Amino acid sequence: MFVEATCGGVIVDADGNSFIDFGSGTPVTKVGDSAADLERAASQLRRSPV
Numbered sequence: 001m002f003v004e005a006t007c008g009g010v011i012v013d014a015d016g017n018s019f020i021d022f023g024s025g026t027p028v029t030k031v032g033d034s035a036a037d038l039e040r041a042a043s044q045l046r047r048s049p050v
Helices: 026-032 034-046
Strands: 005-009 008-012 018-020
Touching: none
Parallel strands: none
Antiparallel strands: 005 008, 008 018
């Protein structure tokens, strides 16, 4: 699947088909929505060159 766009829990593929992403909330339930260590690590990764 080639993802063209996302919005909330909906994924739109390159052919214009929409899919509900039932797995999008899974990481939040395992990690929480305000894990300070995770936020810090993600912020560092975002700033580092690929």
